[in-house]
Amino acid sequence: MQRSTVHLVRHGEVHNPDGVLYGRLPEFHLSELGRRMAAQMADHFERRRDDGANIVHLVASPLTRAQETAQPVADALGLGIITDERIIEAENRFEGMSRIRSRLRQPRYWPLLVNPFRPSWGEPYTRQAERVLAGVQDARRQAIELAGDAPDRPAEAILVSHQLPIWVTRLAAENRRLWHDPRQRECTLTSITSLEFVGDTIQRVSYVEPCADLLPGAANVPGA
Secondary structure, eight states, X not given: OOEEEEEEEEOOOBOOTTXXXXXXXXXXXXXXXXXXXXXXXXXXXXXXXXXXXXXXXXXXXXXXXXXXXXXXXXXXXXXXXXXXXXGSOOOBTTTTOSOXXXXXXXXXXXXXXXXXXXXXXXXXXXXXXXXXXXXXXXXXXXXXXXXXSOTTSOEEEEEEEOHHHHHHHHHHHTTOOSOOOGGGOOOOTTOEEEEEEETTEEXXXXXXXXXXXXXXTOXXXXXX
């Protein structure tokens, strides 16, 4: 059966001096460090391609930070960027707010916290996983078509997305429960969560941090 891999990449650090949970808000650009992360992550994929990886398809969320993270990959690999709304950031009722922890102590926000398993403050985890996995499957099929007949070189696609959708997609792929402690997500800035397929079935999930050396001191708003 046809083998393929889809890499889910989180965007780089965003310029966000006020610590806003920016969610789907437009015009939140990468910081200088974020641009360095994107370039270093692109180098990682370029080395993989030079070592024989058959990377043929590149997709990004429509949000600015994802598009800016994808651009160095496009330049390094000579690929166009396809935009897919299905891999956008999760909806969040706290979008646009800063100092989220202090707001959670205010009674007017407590109704948003009644069901952390859904969650009640935003897009259901199940919906996020379903839409991202649909995008993953389409990207996988497109990569196979673009790669042609190369059984010894599995087709690979890269999808640049956001922390929460990537994390719940990984949980779903590993048949784990979707509700979780946001502080426990293994999905750092410009990390790569890879879904390895045989046919249309996920056989293995792997994770790497090509920018681990740039993470200390980076701003990392949970859920952003």
